[in-house]
Amino acid sequence: MAMKKTSILIVEDDKSIAELERDYLEASGYRTDIADNGVTGLEKALGGQFDLVVLDVMLPKLSGFEVCKRIREEADIPVLMVTASRDDIDVIRGLDLGADDYMTKPFKPAELVARIKAHLNRYERLKGRKSEANEMEFRELRIDPESRRVYVKEEEVALTVKEFDLLYFLASHPNRVFNKDHLFERIWGIDAMGDTQTVTVHVRKLREKIERDPPNPSFIETVWGAGYRFRG
Template identity: 50%
Template sequence: MSKDVSRVLLIEDDASIAELQKDYLEINQMEAEIASDGLEGLNRALNESFDLIVIDIMLPSMDGFEICRRIREKKNVPLMIVSAKKEDIDKVRGLGLGADDYMTKPFSPSELVARVQAHIKRYQLLTGATQENDTVERAQILIDKNARRVFVLGKEVIFTTKEFDLLLFFMEHPNRVWMKEQLFRQVWDMDDLDGDIYTVVVHVGRIREKLKKGKLSEIPIETIWGSGYRFNA
Protein backbone atom coordinates (compact mmCIF):
# COMPACT_ATOMS: atom_id res chain seq x y z
CA MET A 1 0.00 0.00 0.00
CA SER A 2 0.97 3.63 -0.48
CA LYS A 3 2.94 5.28 2.26
CA ASP A 4 0.06 7.81 2.49
CA VAL A 5 -2.42 5.11 3.49
CA SER A 6 -3.42 5.21 7.16
CA ARG A 7 -2.00 2.32 9.19
CA VAL A 8 -4.09 0.77 11.98
CA LEU A 9 -3.03 -1.78 14.60
CA LEU A 10 -5.74 -4.17 15.82
CA ILE A 11 -4.87 -5.75 19.18
CA GLU A 12 -7.49 -8.50 19.25
CA ASP A 13 -7.21 -12.18 20.20
CA ASP A 14 -10.43 -13.34 18.51
CA ALA A 15 -9.20 -14.21 15.03
CA SER A 16 -12.61 -14.01 13.35
CA ILE A 17 -13.33 -10.55 14.78
CA ALA A 18 -9.84 -9.30 13.96
CA GLU A 19 -10.00 -10.53 10.37
CA LEU A 20 -13.45 -8.98 9.87
CA GLN A 21 -12.24 -5.64 11.20
CA LYS A 22 -9.12 -5.87 9.05
CA ASP A 23 -11.17 -6.61 5.92
CA TYR A 24 -13.47 -3.63 6.46
CA LEU A 25 -10.59 -1.26 7.14
CA GLU A 26 -8.73 -2.41 4.04
CA ILE A 27 -11.87 -2.12 1.90
CA ASN A 28 -11.90 1.50 3.04
CA GLN A 29 -8.32 2.11 1.89
CA MET A 30 -6.54 1.61 5.22
CA GLU A 31 -3.75 -0.77 6.11
CA ALA A 32 -4.53 -2.99 9.10
CA GLU A 33 -2.13 -5.12 11.14
CA ILE A 34 -3.23 -7.69 13.75
CA ALA A 35 -1.61 -8.55 17.09
CA SER A 36 -3.37 -11.41 18.88
CA ASP A 37 -1.46 -11.13 22.17
CA GLY A 38 -1.40 -8.21 24.60
CA LEU A 39 2.36 -8.04 25.04
CA GLU A 40 2.95 -8.41 21.31
CA GLY A 41 0.47 -5.60 20.67
CA LEU A 42 2.15 -3.31 23.18
CA ASN A 43 5.60 -3.93 21.70
CA ARG A 44 4.39 -3.22 18.18
CA ALA A 45 2.51 -0.11 19.30
CA LEU A 46 5.60 1.32 20.98
CA ASN A 47 8.12 0.35 18.32
CA GLU A 48 6.23 0.83 15.06
CA SER A 49 4.39 3.74 13.50
CA PHE A 50 0.58 3.56 13.42
CA ASP A 51 -2.05 6.22 12.78
CA LEU A 52 -4.50 4.60 15.24
CA ILE A 53 -4.60 1.60 17.57
CA VAL A 54 -7.71 -0.45 18.38
CA ILE A 55 -7.38 -2.36 21.67
CA ASP A 56 -9.56 -5.16 23.04
CA ILE A 57 -9.67 -5.38 26.84
CA MET A 58 -9.58 -9.14 27.42
CA LEU A 59 -6.27 -10.33 25.96
CA PRO A 60 -3.63 -12.98 26.68
CA SER A 61 -0.53 -11.85 28.66
CA MET A 62 -1.65 -8.23 29.23
CA ASP A 63 -5.10 -6.64 29.35
CA GLY A 64 -6.18 -3.71 27.23
CA PHE A 65 -6.27 -1.26 30.13
CA GLU A 66 -2.58 -1.80 30.86
CA ILE A 67 -1.71 -1.59 27.17
CA CYS A 68 -3.58 1.70 26.89
CA ARG A 69 -1.81 3.12 29.94
CA ARG A 70 1.65 2.18 28.69
CA ILE A 71 1.09 3.47 25.16
CA ARG A 72 -0.26 6.77 26.45
CA GLU A 73 2.87 7.26 28.58
CA LYS A 74 4.95 7.28 25.37
CA LYS A 75 2.72 8.31 22.47
CA ASN A 76 -0.21 10.55 21.55
CA VAL A 77 -1.49 8.28 18.76
CA PRO A 78 -5.31 7.92 18.83
CA LEU A 79 -6.44 4.91 20.90
CA MET A 80 -9.79 3.14 20.68
CA ILE A 81 -10.89 0.50 23.18
CA VAL A 82 -13.37 -2.15 22.03
CA SER A 83 -14.85 -4.57 24.54
CA ALA A 84 -17.81 -6.73 25.48
CA LYS A 85 -17.58 -5.16 28.96
CA LYS A 86 -20.57 -2.81 29.10
CA GLU A 87 -20.29 -1.50 32.65
CA ASP A 88 -19.90 2.25 32.96
CA ILE A 89 -16.96 1.81 35.33
CA ASP A 90 -15.00 0.05 32.57
CA LYS A 91 -15.72 2.85 30.11
CA VAL A 92 -14.65 5.46 32.63
CA ARG A 93 -11.50 3.49 33.42
CA GLY A 94 -10.53 3.10 29.77
CA LEU A 95 -11.11 6.74 28.95
CA GLY A 96 -9.36 7.76 32.14
CA LEU A 97 -6.25 5.89 31.03
CA GLY A 98 -6.09 8.00 27.89
CA ALA A 99 -8.26 6.24 25.31
CA ASP A 100 -9.94 8.56 22.82
CA ASP A 101 -12.98 6.33 22.34
CA TYR A 102 -14.68 3.24 23.82
CA MET A 103 -16.90 0.97 21.73
CA THR A 104 -19.01 -1.80 23.26
CA LYS A 105 -19.33 -5.10 21.41
CA PRO A 106 -21.24 -6.07 19.39
CA PHE A 107 -21.01 -3.22 16.91
CA SER A 108 -21.14 -3.06 13.14
CA PRO A 109 -17.84 -3.05 11.24
CA SER A 110 -19.04 0.05 9.38
CA GLU A 111 -19.38 1.91 12.69
CA LEU A 112 -15.81 0.94 13.58
CA VAL A 113 -14.59 2.19 10.20
CA ALA A 114 -16.47 5.49 10.61
CA ARG A 115 -14.96 6.14 14.02
CA VAL A 116 -11.46 5.11 12.96
CA GLN A 117 -11.60 7.42 9.94
CA ALA A 118 -12.90 10.34 12.03
CA HIS A 119 -10.17 9.96 14.69
CA ILE A 120 -7.39 9.64 12.12
CA LYS A 121 -8.63 12.56 10.04
CA ARG A 122 -8.88 14.89 13.01
CA TYR A 123 -5.50 13.81 14.43
CA GLN A 124 -3.75 14.32 11.09
CA LEU A 125 -5.36 17.71 10.53
CA LEU A 126 -4.35 18.93 13.97
CA THR A 127 -0.80 17.55 14.04
CA GLY A 128 -0.11 18.49 10.43
CA ALA A 129 -1.19 22.09 10.73
CA THR A 130 0.94 24.51 8.70
CA GLN A 131 -0.67 27.85 9.51
CA GLU A 132 1.32 30.68 11.02
CA ASN A 133 1.84 30.88 14.75
CA ASP A 134 -1.51 30.98 16.49
CA THR A 135 -2.22 31.15 20.19
CA VAL A 136 -5.29 31.36 22.42
CA GLU A 137 -5.06 32.75 25.95
CA ARG A 138 -7.84 32.84 28.53
CA ALA A 139 -8.15 32.38 32.29
CA GLN A 140 -4.33 32.22 32.73
CA ILE A 141 -4.12 29.37 30.22
CA LEU A 142 -2.20 29.81 26.97
CA ILE A 143 -2.44 27.39 24.07
CA ASP A 144 0.05 27.33 21.20
CA LYS A 145 -2.13 25.74 18.53
CA ASN A 146 0.62 24.89 16.05
CA ALA A 147 3.01 23.41 18.59
CA ARG A 148 0.04 21.85 20.43
CA ARG A 149 1.41 23.00 23.79
CA VAL A 150 -0.51 24.22 26.83
CA PHE A 151 0.88 26.61 29.43
CA VAL A 152 -0.79 27.19 32.78
CA LEU A 153 0.51 30.19 34.73
CA GLY A 154 3.47 30.19 32.36
CA LYS A 155 4.44 26.54 32.92
CA GLU A 156 3.80 23.78 30.41
CA VAL A 157 1.24 21.11 31.25
CA ILE A 158 1.05 17.98 29.09
CA PHE A 159 -2.32 16.99 27.62
CA THR A 160 -3.26 14.03 25.44
CA THR A 161 -4.57 14.65 21.93
CA LYS A 162 -8.26 14.69 22.79
CA GLU A 163 -7.73 16.56 26.07
CA PHE A 164 -5.95 19.25 24.07
CA ASP A 165 -8.68 19.33 21.42
CA LEU A 166 -11.44 19.66 24.01
CA LEU A 167 -9.67 22.35 26.02
CA LEU A 168 -8.93 24.30 22.83
CA PHE A 169 -12.58 24.07 21.78
CA PHE A 170 -13.71 25.39 25.16
CA MET A 171 -11.23 28.27 24.99
CA GLU A 172 -12.21 29.19 21.45
CA HIS A 173 -15.91 29.16 22.43
CA PRO A 174 -16.02 30.68 25.93
CA ASN A 175 -18.99 31.76 28.05
CA ARG A 176 -21.40 29.45 26.26
CA VAL A 177 -23.06 26.31 27.60
CA TRP A 178 -22.26 23.20 25.57
CA MET A 179 -24.21 19.97 25.99
CA LYS A 180 -22.13 16.80 26.23
CA GLU A 181 -23.63 15.51 22.98
CA GLN A 182 -22.65 18.75 21.23
CA LEU A 183 -19.09 18.50 22.51
CA PHE A 184 -18.84 14.90 21.31
CA ARG A 185 -19.95 15.92 17.82
CA GLN A 186 -17.75 19.01 17.69
CA VAL A 187 -14.52 17.65 19.19
CA TRP A 188 -14.66 13.99 18.17
CA ASP A 189 -16.15 14.93 14.78
CA MET A 190 -18.71 12.14 15.04
CA ASP A 191 -22.39 11.75 15.77
CA ASP A 192 -23.16 10.31 19.20
CA LEU A 193 -23.81 6.90 17.70
CA ASP A 194 -24.84 5.04 20.83
CA GLY A 195 -25.70 7.82 23.26
CA ASP A 196 -22.45 7.30 25.21
CA ILE A 197 -21.37 10.61 26.75
CA TYR A 198 -18.81 9.17 29.15
CA THR A 199 -16.04 10.04 26.71
CA VAL A 200 -16.76 13.74 27.22
CA VAL A 201 -17.32 13.45 30.99
CA VAL A 202 -14.02 11.66 31.59
CA HIS A 203 -12.01 13.99 29.38
CA VAL A 204 -13.42 17.06 31.14
CA GLY A 205 -12.47 15.46 34.47
CA ARG A 206 -8.91 14.84 33.31
CA ILE A 207 -8.54 18.39 32.02
CA ARG A 208 -9.70 19.78 35.35
CA GLU A 209 -7.24 17.57 37.26
CA LYS A 210 -4.33 18.75 35.11
CA LEU A 211 -5.29 22.39 35.47
CA LYS A 212 -5.36 21.91 39.24
CA LYS A 213 -1.91 20.31 39.14
CA GLY A 214 -0.80 23.36 37.17
CA LYS A 215 -1.68 25.42 40.28
CA LEU A 216 -4.63 27.19 38.69
CA SER A 217 -6.68 28.52 41.60
CA GLU A 218 -10.02 28.65 39.78
CA ILE A 219 -10.88 25.99 37.21
CA PRO A 220 -12.72 27.79 34.36
CA ILE A 221 -14.68 24.75 33.12
CA GLU A 222 -17.97 24.88 35.01
CA THR A 223 -20.60 22.13 35.12
CA ILE A 224 -24.05 23.50 34.36
CA TRP A 225 -26.26 20.84 35.90
CA GLY A 226 -28.85 19.45 33.51
CA SER A 227 -27.24 21.23 30.56
CA GLY A 228 -23.50 20.62 30.10
CA TYR A 229 -20.33 22.68 30.53
CA ARG A 230 -19.23 26.28 30.16
CA PHE A 231 -15.72 27.74 29.94
CA ASN A 232 -15.78 30.96 31.95
CA ALA A 233 -13.45 33.66 30.62
Protein backbone atom coordinates (compact mmCIF):
# COMPACT_ATOMS: atom_id res chain seq x y z
CA MET A 1 0.00 0.00 0.00
CA ALA A 2 1.44 3.39 -1.02
CA MET A 3 2.16 5.88 1.75
CA LYS A 4 0.12 9.05 1.81
CA LYS A 5 2.09 12.06 0.59
CA THR A 6 2.59 14.95 2.97
CA SER A 7 0.35 17.81 1.89
CA ILE A 8 1.26 21.49 1.95
CA LEU A 9 -1.19 24.35 1.50
CA ILE A 10 0.25 27.51 -0.08
CA VAL A 11 -1.84 30.62 0.62
CA GLU A 12 -0.37 33.27 -1.69
CA ASP A 13 -2.03 35.77 -4.02
CA ASP A 14 1.06 36.34 -6.20
CA LYS A 15 0.65 33.62 -8.83
CA SER A 16 4.31 33.50 -9.86
CA ILE A 17 5.51 33.13 -6.25
CA ALA A 18 2.87 30.51 -5.47
CA GLU A 19 3.78 28.45 -8.53
CA LEU A 20 7.50 28.68 -7.78
CA GLU A 21 6.90 27.47 -4.21
CA ARG A 22 4.66 24.69 -5.55
CA ASP A 23 7.26 23.52 -8.07
CA TYR A 24 10.02 23.30 -5.45
CA LEU A 25 7.79 21.52 -2.93
CA GLU A 26 6.46 19.01 -5.44
CA ALA A 27 10.02 18.33 -6.64
CA SER A 28 10.78 17.49 -3.01
CA GLY A 29 7.97 14.95 -2.89
CA TYR A 30 5.15 16.97 -1.29
CA ARG A 31 1.59 17.24 -2.54
CA THR A 32 0.52 20.88 -2.76
CA ASP A 33 -2.53 23.04 -3.24
CA ILE A 34 -2.76 26.80 -3.73
CA ALA A 35 -5.28 29.32 -2.42
CA ASP A 36 -5.03 32.87 -3.75
CA ASN A 37 -7.00 34.65 -1.01
CA GLY A 38 -7.48 34.46 2.74
CA VAL A 39 -11.06 33.19 2.74
CA THR A 40 -10.32 30.22 0.46
CA GLY A 41 -7.06 29.57 2.29
CA LEU A 42 -8.82 29.39 5.65
CA GLU A 43 -11.51 27.04 4.33
CA LYS A 44 -8.89 24.70 2.89
CA ALA A 45 -6.65 24.86 5.97
CA LEU A 46 -9.53 23.85 8.22
CA GLY A 47 -10.57 21.03 5.90
CA GLY A 48 -8.16 18.67 7.62
CA GLN A 49 -6.27 17.59 4.50
CA PHE A 50 -3.01 19.48 5.00
CA ASP A 51 0.04 18.84 7.17
CA LEU A 52 1.45 22.40 7.02
CA VAL A 53 0.38 25.83 5.78
CA VAL A 54 2.65 28.37 4.06
CA LEU A 55 0.77 31.59 4.68
CA ASP A 56 1.40 35.01 3.15
CA VAL A 57 0.59 38.03 5.33
CA MET A 58 -0.87 40.35 2.69
CA LEU A 59 -3.87 38.59 1.18
CA PRO A 60 -7.13 39.72 -0.41
CA LYS A 61 -10.45 39.17 1.41
CA LEU A 62 -8.85 38.09 4.71
CA SER A 63 -5.37 38.92 5.98
CA GLY A 64 -2.80 36.27 6.76
CA PHE A 65 -2.87 37.39 10.39
CA GLU A 66 -6.59 36.67 10.66
CA VAL A 67 -6.20 33.36 8.83
CA CYS A 68 -3.43 32.32 11.24
CA LYS A 69 -5.55 33.28 14.24
CA ARG A 70 -8.53 31.28 12.99
CA ILE A 71 -6.38 28.24 12.15
CA ARG A 72 -4.94 28.25 15.65
CA GLU A 73 -8.42 28.34 17.18
CA GLU A 74 -9.42 25.12 15.42
CA ALA A 75 -6.40 23.20 14.14
CA ASP A 76 -3.02 22.02 15.38
CA ILE A 77 -0.79 22.10 12.32
CA PRO A 78 2.44 24.03 11.66
CA VAL A 79 1.98 27.48 10.11
CA LEU A 80 4.90 29.17 8.35
CA MET A 81 4.13 32.83 7.65
CA VAL A 82 5.68 34.76 4.77
CA THR A 83 5.93 38.54 4.75
CA ALA A 84 7.36 41.19 2.43
CA SER A 85 7.73 43.53 5.41
CA ARG A 86 10.97 43.76 7.31
CA ASP A 87 9.23 45.45 10.21
CA ASP A 88 9.71 43.52 13.45
CA ILE A 89 6.14 44.31 14.48
CA ASP A 90 4.80 42.05 11.72
CA VAL A 91 7.04 39.22 12.87
CA ILE A 92 5.97 39.67 16.49
CA ARG A 93 2.32 39.83 15.53
CA GLY A 94 2.56 36.62 13.51
CA LEU A 95 4.25 34.75 16.35
CA ASP A 96 1.73 36.26 18.75
CA LEU A 97 -1.09 34.70 16.76
CA GLY A 98 0.49 31.27 16.85
CA ALA A 99 2.68 31.03 13.75
CA ASP A 100 5.48 28.50 14.18
CA ASP A 101 7.94 30.37 11.99
CA TYR A 102 8.26 33.26 9.54
CA MET A 103 10.23 34.12 6.43
CA THR A 104 10.86 37.50 4.86
CA LYS A 105 10.62 37.95 1.08
CA PRO A 106 12.62 37.56 -1.04
CA PHE A 107 13.91 34.16 0.02
CA LYS A 108 15.43 31.17 -1.73
CA PRO A 109 12.88 28.44 -2.47
CA ALA A 110 15.38 25.86 -1.26
CA GLU A 111 15.40 27.56 2.14
CA LEU A 112 11.60 27.37 2.26
CA VAL A 113 11.75 23.62 1.56
CA ALA A 114 14.39 23.16 4.28
CA ARG A 115 12.30 25.06 6.83
CA ILE A 116 9.21 23.04 5.96
CA LYS A 117 11.08 19.75 6.31
CA ALA A 118 12.42 20.81 9.71
CA HIS A 119 8.98 21.79 11.03
CA LEU A 120 7.29 18.65 9.72
CA ASN A 121 9.97 16.41 11.22
CA ARG A 122 9.75 18.19 14.55
CA TYR A 123 5.97 18.05 14.57
CA GLU A 124 5.93 14.33 13.75
CA ARG A 125 8.35 13.63 16.58
CA LEU A 126 6.11 15.54 18.97
CA LYS A 127 2.98 13.72 17.81
CA GLY A 128 4.64 10.32 17.96
CA ARG A 129 6.33 10.80 21.29
CA LYS A 130 4.69 8.88 24.10
CA SER A 131 5.53 10.49 27.36
CA GLU A 132 6.02 8.21 30.34
CA ALA A 133 5.83 11.16 32.70
CA ASN A 134 2.88 11.65 34.96
CA GLU A 135 0.88 14.84 35.00
CA MET A 136 2.70 17.74 36.59
CA GLU A 137 0.95 20.00 39.09
CA PHE A 138 2.21 23.32 40.37
CA ARG A 139 -0.33 25.02 42.58
CA GLU A 140 -3.31 25.82 40.29
CA LEU A 141 -1.41 24.82 37.13
CA ARG A 142 -1.69 21.26 35.74
CA ILE A 143 0.23 19.98 32.71
CA ASP A 144 -0.67 16.70 31.02
CA PRO A 145 2.28 15.79 28.74
CA GLU A 146 0.55 12.79 27.12
CA SER A 147 -2.51 14.69 25.89
CA ARG A 148 -0.51 17.96 25.63
CA ARG A 149 -3.15 19.81 27.60
CA VAL A 150 -2.75 22.51 30.21
CA TYR A 151 -5.22 23.51 32.92
CA VAL A 152 -5.36 26.51 35.23
CA LYS A 153 -7.77 26.04 38.14
CA GLU A 154 -9.14 23.04 36.20
CA GLU A 155 -10.03 25.26 33.23
CA GLU A 156 -8.27 24.14 30.04
CA VAL A 157 -5.99 26.73 28.48
CA ALA A 158 -5.43 26.62 24.71
CA LEU A 159 -1.72 26.70 23.84
CA THR A 160 0.01 26.61 20.48
CA VAL A 161 2.46 23.79 19.75
CA LYS A 162 5.49 25.91 20.60
CA GLU A 163 3.88 27.45 23.69
CA PHE A 164 3.26 23.97 25.10
CA ASP A 165 6.77 22.81 24.21
CA LEU A 166 8.30 25.81 25.95
CA LEU A 167 6.14 25.49 29.07
CA TYR A 168 6.70 21.74 29.32
CA PHE A 169 10.46 22.09 28.95
CA LEU A 170 10.70 24.78 31.63
CA ALA A 171 8.33 22.96 33.99
CA SER A 172 10.34 19.74 33.53
CA HIS A 173 13.39 21.56 34.90
CA PRO A 174 11.97 23.63 37.78
CA ASN A 175 14.13 26.29 39.39
CA ARG A 176 16.80 26.08 36.68
CA VAL A 177 17.68 29.17 34.68
CA PHE A 178 17.83 28.89 30.89
CA ASN A 179 19.01 31.70 28.66
CA LYS A 180 17.11 32.67 25.51
CA ASP A 181 19.67 31.12 23.16
CA HIS A 182 19.37 27.76 24.90
CA LEU A 183 15.56 27.88 24.85
CA PHE A 184 15.44 28.88 21.19
CA GLU A 185 17.76 26.04 20.22
CA ARG A 186 15.90 23.53 22.40
CA ILE A 187 12.35 24.40 21.28
CA TRP A 188 12.82 25.63 17.71
CA GLY A 189 15.86 23.55 16.82
CA ILE A 190 19.47 24.34 16.10
CA ASP A 191 18.73 24.78 12.38
CA ALA A 192 15.73 27.04 12.91
CA MET A 193 15.83 30.53 11.46
CA GLY A 194 14.84 33.43 13.64
CA ASP A 195 16.12 35.00 16.83
CA THR A 196 15.64 35.02 20.57
CA GLN A 197 12.87 37.61 20.23
CA THR A 198 10.74 34.57 19.39
CA VAL A 199 11.35 33.24 22.91
CA THR A 200 10.39 36.58 24.47
CA VAL A 201 7.10 36.68 22.57
CA HIS A 202 6.19 33.11 23.55
CA VAL A 203 7.02 33.68 27.21
CA ARG A 204 4.79 36.75 27.23
CA LYS A 205 1.93 34.83 25.63
CA LEU A 206 2.35 31.98 28.11
CA ARG A 207 2.22 34.38 31.02
CA GLU A 208 -0.98 35.92 29.68
CA LYS A 209 -2.54 32.46 29.58
CA ILE A 210 -1.33 30.79 32.78
CA GLU A 211 -0.44 33.56 35.22
CA ARG A 212 -2.92 35.13 37.61
CA ASP A 213 -1.00 38.42 37.33
CA PRO A 214 1.13 38.35 34.14
CA PRO A 215 3.23 41.47 34.97
CA ASN A 216 4.18 39.75 38.25
CA PRO A 217 4.51 36.10 37.23
CA SER A 218 4.56 33.32 39.78
CA PHE A 219 5.48 30.51 37.37
CA ILE A 220 7.79 31.78 34.62
CA GLU A 221 10.19 34.25 36.18
CA THR A 222 12.64 36.52 34.42
CA VAL A 223 16.15 36.32 35.83
CA TRP A 224 17.58 39.60 34.61
CA GLY A 225 20.70 39.20 32.53
CA ALA A 226 20.42 35.40 32.65
CA GLY A 227 17.15 34.18 31.16
CA TYR A 228 14.01 32.49 32.46
CA ARG A 229 13.25 30.11 35.33
CA PHE A 230 10.14 28.06 36.09
CA ARG A 231 9.29 28.29 39.76
CA GLY A 232 8.13 24.89 40.94
